Amino acid sequence: MTWSPIEGGVSRLGSLGVAGQELAGSGRTVEGLISTHLAAARAAVRAVDDSIAGAGAAYQAALDAAVALDAWDADRRVDIALEALGAVTDRERPLETMSVGQRYRVRLACLLGANDDFLLLDEPTNHLDQQGLEFLTARLRAWPGGIVLVSHDRDLLSEVATSVLDLDPSRDGRPVSYGDGYAGYVRGRHAYLQSWTDDYAAHQATQARLAGDLAAAQARLSTGWRPDKGTGKHQRATRAPALVRSVHRRASDLAAHEVPMPSPPARFVMPALTAPAGVILVEATGVRVHGRLETPVDLALSAGSRLVVTGPNGAGKSTLLAVLAGLLPPSEGSVRCHPAARIALLAQESPRDDRLSTGQKRRLDLAAVLAGQPHVLLLDEPTNHLSTALVGELTEALATTGAAVVLATHDRWLRRETADWPQLLLQVGDDKTRGRGRHAGE
CATH class of the missing domain: 3.40.50.300 (P-loop containing nucleotide triphosphate hydrolases)
Structure with missing residues (x-):
């Protein structure tokens, strides 16, 4: 399924490798999936083979494209990744005969072999064992291009991520970006929430004080309160209404800088589970x-x-x-x-x-x-x-x-x-x- 933004746009330069959380069988074999991901590399090799060596700009362009993709080594890289990730290595095996995890590992191996400029990986460690986790982490750390990870795996994020984009609720409704890797995110998120909570508390306290000031000013106005004698006649006549207007102005200014209430995080509540004792x-x-x-x-x-x-x-x-x-x-x-x-x-x-x-x-x-x-x-x-x-x-x-x-x-x-x-x-x-x-x- 392809999604389009309702606002803004997306542009990219270079090739893109994408691994969603699930992959349907779609009637293909392992080799069919590999062919899809290595299409550019294999086409580059064919272009070199079809050109005449030394035949000017066309041959040089084909050679440059193949070298940039390290195209001659693409299939070997996939084979290495299939083995390291514990994936199915039988290229004739139909994808629909495999589990979700098996299909995911095959596709991940294809992406690691294709050498795309940019990788988008959704929960890439979900179906990997210890050997696969170590292999993937090492490959991603050494990846020369860009990577966007969606992951719950703290270890992978700590090893690979250089910044974290947090989509949780924020005070202005926009995603918040944190630098310094996953550790920076943990520190930054804690500080951000503390600052937001403090600002909200201060805003609420000011709002309460203004409500009290307004109530007092309106009470003076309704009871005909006047300042002490000796105050100028004009001041005595206008002091109470002026107080009301002043409080209204301050309340209006405060409302213009509203601090939304921090969203309390949804917490998991485990039901009380018991079991018969002694059996x-x-x-x-x-x-x-x-x-x-x-x-x-x-x-x-x-x-x-x-x-x-x-x-x-x-x-x-x-x-x-x-x-x-x-x-x-x-x-x-x-x-x-x-x-x-x-x-x-x-x-x-x-x-x-x-x-x-x-x-x-x-x-x-x-x-x-x-x-x-x-x-x-x-x-x-x-x-x-x-x-x-x-x-x-x-x-x-x-x-x-x-x-x-x-x-x-x-x-x-x-x-x-x-x-x-x-x-x-x-x-x-x-x-x-x-x-x-x-x-x-x-």
């Missing part, structure tokens, strides 16, 4: 799913249990959560659930609804999961598509809830915040030693 709510024994979860997993969850599931893409984190939720049967092992246990899963993906943005859908999914008052809360990459403020508030709430909580996440900030939780590391392939242990029930 095992969910227990997995030797659970595997062929081709998807090769590490056998043993775990037990009771009220207040905490568990962070980590591992590279493809290790089976989402699969494990689906098994625990009862949505997918294990190929080996067993899962036992307490008959009274309410288990809820916040999955990475939900059915498309073009009436809502990706972030709106994510918040709605989270609200629906919590509204069910689950005893066991299974969260698959819960920070995806959420704001930094909401992520922080959700993390605080999860630390104190009475429900059992299982997180599958690559988010570096969230992993640091939950470093004291029991950890379960899953591995790709047949390393069957990492998922054993009663990680969450003890």
